[in-house]
Amino acid sequence: MANIKSAKKRILVNETKAARNKAIKSKVKTMIKKVDAAVAAGDKELAKTTLVDAVSEIDKASTKGIYHKNTAARKVSRLSLAVNKLA
Numbered sequence: 374m375a376n377i378k379s380a381k382k383r384i385l386v387n388e389t390k391a392a393r394n395k396a397i398k399s400k401v402k403t404m405i406k407k408v409d410a411a412v413a414a415g416d417k418e419l420a421k422t423t424l425v426d427a428v429s430e431i432d433k434a435s436t437k438g439i440y441h442k443n444t445a446a447r448k449v450s451r452l453s454l455a456v457n458k459l460a
Contacts, residue, residue, distance in 0.1 A: 397439045401448075404430045408452050417459045424456045 375381050404427035411420035428449050435445035 394439050397434050397437065401427075401430050401434050401440075405448065405452065408456065412455045412459060415459065417456075420456045420459060424452055427452055 375384060404423065407423045408420060408427050411423050431440070431445050431448050434440045435442055440448075
């Protein structure tokens, strides 16, 4: 356990940030699963609406630094490709 006051503060701040990052990543994963489920069911309209929500969440996570921009772009690209194949 840290003895220095600043080190103790860093521990608390890191825990807070880790919890925030985990929550955001979890939300993104949930949105991706919803899109995948709609694609698997073959429901094009539901897939399109959930895709918009998922892309929004991925972009938010990217701007907050949770995901690297290329990782976010890859996720969006793969989801879009899956939805577009339903045509």
